[in-house]
C-alpha cells in the first residue's frame with residue numbers, strides 16, 4: 617500500500633489536467649483513503665463532530681469517494697474510446713449535436729457548474745464520422761475535473777480536433793456557475809457562454825453563423 621501511495625505523491629498538475637498515468641483501482645482506493653483522512657481533519661477544524669453526529673458520520677469517506685470517482689474522475693482515467701465509422705457517402709454538411717449536459721466543478725470555489733454544450737463538426741470527405749454518443753462522453757470526461765469554463769471548452773475542442781481531424785470544429789458551452797449564485801454576489805441568475813472554433817469555423821464567418829443558428833434551434837424545447 618505504501619508503494620501505491622508514493623506513486624500518487626510525485627508530480628502535481630493543474631486541477632483540470634490529467635495525472636501522468638491513469639490510476640489503477642488500488643491507487644484510487646489509496647487516494648480515497650488518504651483524502652478521507654484529510655477531510656476528517658477539515659471537519660474537526662470546523663468543529664463538526666462527525667464521529668458521533670449521525671448526519672455526518674461517514675461523510676469524510678463519502679466526500680473523498682465523490683471527489684476521486686466522480687467530480688475529478690476525468691483526471692484519473694483515460695479519455696473515452698472513440699468509435700468511428702467510414703464517411704462512405706462523403707457527407708460534408710454541418711453536423712451539430714446538443715444540448716449535451718455539462719456538469720462540472722469550478723476550480724476557484726469547488727462549486728458546481730451546470731449547463732449545456734453544443735458541438736459542430738464539418739466532417740472531411742475522406743475521413744471518419746464519430747459515433748454520436750461519443751461527443752457526450754468527451755464533454756463529460758473533461759467536465760469531470762475542477763475547471764474554468766474557458767479552459768473546458770478549449771480542452772474538449774483540442775481533444776476532438778486532434779483525434780478526429782475534421783475540416784472544421786466548433787464547441788459552445790452555456791453554463792451557470794453556483795459560485796456566483798449561491799455565495800459571494802448571490803446573483804439571481806445569469807450564464808456564461810464560451811466558444812472555441814477550429815479549422816473552417818475560424819476562417820468562414822458564415823459557418824459560425826450557421827452553427828449558432830443551429831444551437832439556438834436545438835435549445836428550443838422539443839415538441
Ligand SMILES: Nc1nc2c(ncn2[C@@H]2O[C@H](COP(=O)(O)OP(=O)(O)OP(=O)(O)O)[C@@H](O)[C@H]2O)c(=O)[nH]1
Nearest residue numbers: 722723724725763764765766793795796799800801
Ligand atoms: N472567468 C471565469 N471566472 C470564473 C469561473 N468560475 C469562477 N470564476 C470567478 O473566479 C473569481 C475568483 O475571484 P476571487 O476574488 O479570488 O474570489 P472571491 O473573493 O470568492 O470572489 P467573489 O466570487 O466575487 O466573492 C470569481 O470572480 C468567480 O466568479 C470561470 O469558469 N471563468
